[in-house]
Amino acid sequence: MIYADYNGSAPLCREVIDYLKDRLENGPYSNPNAIHHLGQKTKMAMENARAVCAKAVGAKPKQIIFNSGSTEGISQVFFSLLYGKIKSGKNLIFISGIEHAAVINCAKFYSEDQGYEIHVIPTLPNGQCDTEALSKMMKENAGKVAMVAVMAANNETGVVQPYKEIGQICQEAGTPFVCDTTQYIGKTAFNFSESNIDFAFVSGHKVGAMTGAGFILAKDHSQLRPLVIGGGQEKELRGGTQNYIGFETIAVAMDTFEKKKEKIQKLQESRLAFEKKLKEKYPVVIMGDDAPRLGGTTFISYPGIHGQAVQIELETSDIYVTTSSACSDNEPTTSKVLKAMGVTEDVGRGAVRISLGPCSPEDAYDRIYDALIKAYEKLGKIKSY
Ligand SMILES: Cc1ncc(COP(=O)(O)O)c(C=O)c1O
Incomplete structure (x- = not known):
C-alpha cells in the first residue's frame, strides 16, 4: 500500500505512536488546570510541549496558543482582526486566489456579516x-x-509562496499579515521570528501528530480575542479543557524534523526524477512546475483522462491519491486554485494530487510511476473527456 495523501492528513509518525503508547499507559493523566499534584504534572508536560513547539518554529512559548487546528486558528484570527472593527475605516480584506476554504469562507463571512470588501x-x-x-x-x-x-504553501500544488516578501509589504503598510502555514510548517524549515508573519497556523494531523490539536503562532497575542470563551484557558484566549496529549504529540512530531531533513531532501530528488520521467513519456502537465514546491507534492494532469478515473485506477494498485484537496474532492471540475493559476478546463479536469512525506517507502515514486503508466495506458484508449 502507498498512502499518497499526506497533504490531506499525514499518518502518525513512528515517534508519536511510541510516545502515545507510553503516555496513555503511564500518564500523567489529569485536568491540566487542576491545582493538585497530578494536575500540575499534566500542566508541566503541556507547557514543555509548548516550549518544544516554540523552539522548533523559532518562536517564544508565549506566542503559541493551543487549539484544535488551523480552521479554528484562522477563524479566531479573522474574528480578532475584523469583528466590529469596520468603523475604524479599514474595510478591505486582501486574500490570494489560492487560499484554502478555511480562509476563503472566513473572508466571505466577514464580508456578508460585517460589510468588508474582499479583494483577490x-x-x-x-x-x-x-x-x-x-x-x-x-x-x-x-x-x-x-x-x-496569503498562505505559505498551497495544499493542492505544493507551490511555496514568497511569504517573507509579502510580510515585508504588509509591514511597510502597517497591515497585519495572516499566513496559512498549515502545509508548510513541519515539511520545510521555518522560523517564525524571521518570517515577517503576524499570525501563522499549525494542524497536528498535517505534521504526523494527532488530529484535533494544533496552534496559532501570534507575533503579539494581545491582538487576539477569544472565539471560545469558557474558563480562561490559554491566557484567556481559548477556553475549554486543553487537549494536552494532542499538543504533546505535535511537540514530539516537530522535534523529529531535524532527523527527517535528509529524508525530505531525498523525497524532493525522487519527486523531480519521477516527474521528469513522466514528462518524457506522456504529454502531462505538472502544476507549478517552475516554482519552488514542497518536497513531496505533485499535482499532475494528463489532459483528456479524468483525474477521478486515474484516482480509481491507482486504487486498484493499492495507491491512495486525491484529485484535489479533501475539502473540494467531490467537485469533478477544475479546482479554484488551478483556475486562479489560469489552468484551462481540459488540463484542470485531469488533475491528480500525489502527496508523500518522510515516512513514505523509499521506492514509493517508482511504484507510483509503474501504476500511473498502467492507468494512463488503459484509460488513454478511451479518453474520458
Ligand atoms: C492550507 C490549509 N489550510 C487550512 C487547513 C485546515 O486545517 P484543519 O482541517 O486541520 O483545521 C488545511 C487542511 O486541509 C489546509 O490544507
Whole structure:
C-alpha cells in the first residue's frame, strides 16, 4: 500500500505512536488546570510541549496558543482582526486566489456579516501570489486594508509562496499579515521570528501528530480575542479543557524534523526524477512546475483522462491519491486554485494530487510511476473527456 495523501492528513509518525503508547499507559493523566499534584504534572508536560513547539518554529512559548487546528486558528484570527472593527475605516480584506476554504469562507463571512470588501490578489501562472500586484494594490488602498491573507504553501500544488516578501509589504503598510502555514510548517524549515508573519497556523494531523490539536503562532497575542470563551484557558484566549496529549504529540512530531531533513531532501530528488520521467513519456502537465514546491507534492494532469478515473485506477494498485484537496474532492471540475493559476478546463479536469512525506517507502515514486503508466495506458484508449 502507498498512502499518497499526506497533504490531506499525514499518518502518525513512528515517534508519536511510541510516545502515545507510553503516555496513555503511564500518564500523567489529569485536568491540566487542576491545582493538585497530578494536575500540575499534566500542566508541566503541556507547557514543555509548548516550549518544544516554540523552539522548533523559532518562536517564544508565549506566542503559541493551543487549539484544535488551523480552521479554528484562522477563524479566531479573522474574528480578532475584523469583528466590529469596520468603523475604524479599514474595510478591505486582501486574500490570494489560492487560499484554502478555511480562509476563503472566513473572508466571505466577514464580508456578508460585517460589510468588508474582499479583494483577490492575482496569482501568477506558476502558482505563486503576484507580489508586484499586491504592492500596487496596497499603495492604491493605503490606510484601508484591515488584513492580508496569503498562505505559505498551497495544499493542492505544493507551490511555496514568497511569504517573507509579502510580510515585508504588509509591514511597510502597517497591515497585519495572516499566513496559512498549515502545509508548510513541519515539511520545510521555518522560523517564525524571521518570517515577517503576524499570525501563522499549525494542524497536528498535517505534521504526523494527532488530529484535533494544533496552534496559532501570534507575533503579539494581545491582538487576539477569544472565539471560545469558557474558563480562561490559554491566557484567556481559548477556553475549554486543553487537549494536552494532542499538543504533546505535535511537540514530539516537530522535534523529529531535524532527523527527517535528509529524508525530505531525498523525497524532493525522487519527486523531480519521477516527474521528469513522466514528462518524457506522456504529454502531462505538472502544476507549478517552475516554482519552488514542497518536497513531496505533485499535482499532475494528463489532459483528456479524468483525474477521478486515474484516482480509481491507482486504487486498484493499492495507491491512495486525491484529485484535489479533501475539502473540494467531490467537485469533478477544475479546482479554484488551478483556475486562479489560469489552468484551462481540459488540463484542470485531469488533475491528480500525489502527496508523500518522510515516512513514505523509499521506492514509493517508482511504484507510483509503474501504476500511473498502467492507468494512463488503459484509460488513454478511451479518453474520458
Ligand atoms: C492550507 C490549509 N489550510 C487550512 C487547513 C485546515 O486545517 P484543519 O482541517 O486541520 O483545521 C488545511 C487542511 O486541509 C489546509 O490544507
